[in-house]
Amino acid sequence: MDALGPEAHGLGAGRDGRPFYQALLPETWGIILLAIVAFLAGLHLGWLDKTKDAFRSFNWLKTGAGLAGIIIATLLIGSWIFRGPGWPGSPIRITF
Numbered sequence: 001m002d003a004l005g006p007e008a009h010g011l012g013a014g015r016d017g018r019p020f021y022q023a024l025l026p027e028t029w030g031i032i033l034l035a036i037v038a039f040l041a042g043l044h045l046g047w048l049d050k051t052k053d054a055f056r057s058f059n060w061l062k063t064g065a066g067l068a069g070i071i072i073a074t075l076l077i078g079s080w081i082f083r084g085p086g087w088p089g090s091p092i093r094i095t096f
Contacts, residue, residue, distance in 0.1 A: 036073070038069050045066050
C-alpha cells in the first residue's frame with residue numbers, strides 16, 4: 001500500500017496508475033475498445049435514441065453529445081494511427 005492510498009490515482013486506475021483495462025488488454029486493443037465505445041455511445045445518444053423533448057434545447061444537447069462521442073472516437077483512433085515509434089533514447093529529464 002502506498003502512502004497516498006488508492007484514491008490518489010484517479011478513477012478507474014489501479015495501484016500502478018494504469019487504467020483498469022490495461023491489465024486485461026494490450027494498449028492497442030484498449031485504445032480501439034475505448035474508441036468503439038465512444039463512437040457507439042455518441043451514435044446512440046445523438047441519433048438512435050428516440051427520447052422526446054423535455055425542454056426546448058434538448059435536441060441540441062442530444063446532437064452535441066452525439067457529435068462529442070464521434071469526435072472523441074476520431075481523436076483516439078487518429079492519435080493512435082499517427083503516433084510514431086517515439087524517441088529511441090532515454091527521455092530527457094530536466095532537474096533543478
